[in-house]
Amino acid sequence: MLGRLNHVGVATPSIAQSAERYRLLFGDAAVGEAFDLPAQGVRVCFVDVPNTQVELIEPLGADSPIHGFLAKNPAGGQHHLCYEVPDIHAAKAWFEARGMRVLGEPRIGAHGTPIFFVHPKDMGGVLTEIMESPRGEH
Amino acid sequence: MLGRLNHVGVATPSIAQSAERYRLLFGDAAVGEAFDLPAQGVRVCFVDVPNTQVELIEPLGADSPIHGFLAKNPAGGQHHLCYEVPDIHAAKAWFEARGMRVLGEPRIGAHGTPIFFVHPKDMGGVLTEIMESPRGEH
Numbered sequence: 001m002l003g004r005l006n007h008v009g010v011a012t013p014s015i016a017q018s019a020e021r022y023r024l025l026f027g028d029a030a031v032g033e034a035f036d037l038p039a040q041g042v043r044v045c046f047v048d049v050p051n052t053q054v055e056l057i058e059p060l061g062a063d064s065p066i067h068g069f070l071a072k073n074p075a076g077g078q079h080h081l082c083y084e085v086p087d088i089h090a091a092k093a094w095f096e097a098r099g100m101r102v103l104g105e106p107r108i109g110a111h112g113t114p115i116f117f118v119h120p121k122d123m124g125g126v127l128t129e130i131m132e133s134p135r136g137e138h
Numbered sequence: 139m140l141g142r143l144n145h146v147g148v149a150t151p152s153i154a155q156s157a158e159r160y161r162l163l164f165g166d167a168a169v170g171e172a173f174d175l176p177a178q179g180v181r182v183c184f185v186d187v188p189n190t191q192v193e194l195i196e197p198l199g200a201d202s203p204i205h206g207f208l209a210k211n212p213a214g215g216q217h218h219l220c221y222e223v224p225d226i227h228a229a230k231a232w233f234e235a236r237g238m239r240v241l242g243e244p245r246i247g248a249h250g251t252p253i254f255f256v257h258p259k260d261m262g263g264v265l266t267e268i269m270e271s272p273r274g275e276h
Contacts, residue, residue: 001162001163001164001165002163002164002187003188004187004188004189004190005143005146005187005188005189005190008143008146008219010262010263010264011263012262012263018262021261021262024139024236025139025140025221026139026140027139049140049142049143049221050141050142050143051142051143051189051190052142052143052189052190073263075258075259075262075263076262076263076264077258077262077263077264078216078219078263078264081146081216083187098162120213120215121213123159124148124150124156124159124213124214124215125148125149125150125211125213125214125215125216126148126214126215126216
């Protein structure tokens with residue numbers, strides 16, 4: 001079963017512009033440095049909310065999986081929810097045993113631990129990221 | 139400025155069906171009883187995630203504001219994010235002073251404290267609920 005909500009993924013056409021809004025909403029110190037994740041075709045920036053994080057996601061490169069989302073939602077919007085689990089491989093087996101489609105093999109995510117996505121059609125329309133909790137936390 | 143993420147609002151055509159999935163994901167005890175909010179045209183059900191909640195929202199009545207969302211997203215999906223503030227009227231003035239559109243007057247929300255929504259066009263495409271923290275909490 002799932003643990004805490006690690007973050008809410010929010011797609012944006014411009015992290016620079018969105019970061020300005022989130023600095024206003026949560027304070028300057030809450031907004032981290034943006035960085036590229038070339039393997040996933042995204043640039044990301046984490047915002048600390050008191051009990052979770054918002055992950056701002058901007059397309060990186062022509063093949064970014066975010067282009068399709070922004071074509072439908074030009075201003076950006078809620079893209080995915082990410083929950084933590086203690087063991088990514090056990091979690092993959094758990095979803096698959098219940099007929100829920102895991103999209104690809106576990107790979108290293110934005111927080112440096114393994115992640116996978118579950119198909120939104122098996123999660124009530126919610127694209128869901130499953131992330132192994134960082135070691136030594138929780 | 140904003141406080142903790144009180145909940146993620148997830149629209150669904152059927153709370154009964156979604157609740158079944160969330161019991162599997164977070165355990166039977168995590169899923170509360172569903173109840174109607176006729177003034178807002180929705181039926182809701184809260185799911186306890188370790189550090190926040192998911193609010194399942196089903197349309198209630200022919201004029202429910204959720205019908206439009208479900209017409210675009212028949213399987214359901216992420217509908218809004220709700221952040222807490224200590225004082226709802228101070229929060230309304232704060233958003234308005236920055237040119238962000240508050241939708242209507244504060245009214246009592248699903249947790250029994252005053253809430254309002256901020257226009258998604260002023261929040262990077264994210265429909266945002268602002269909720270006064272329950273007294274005696276936080």
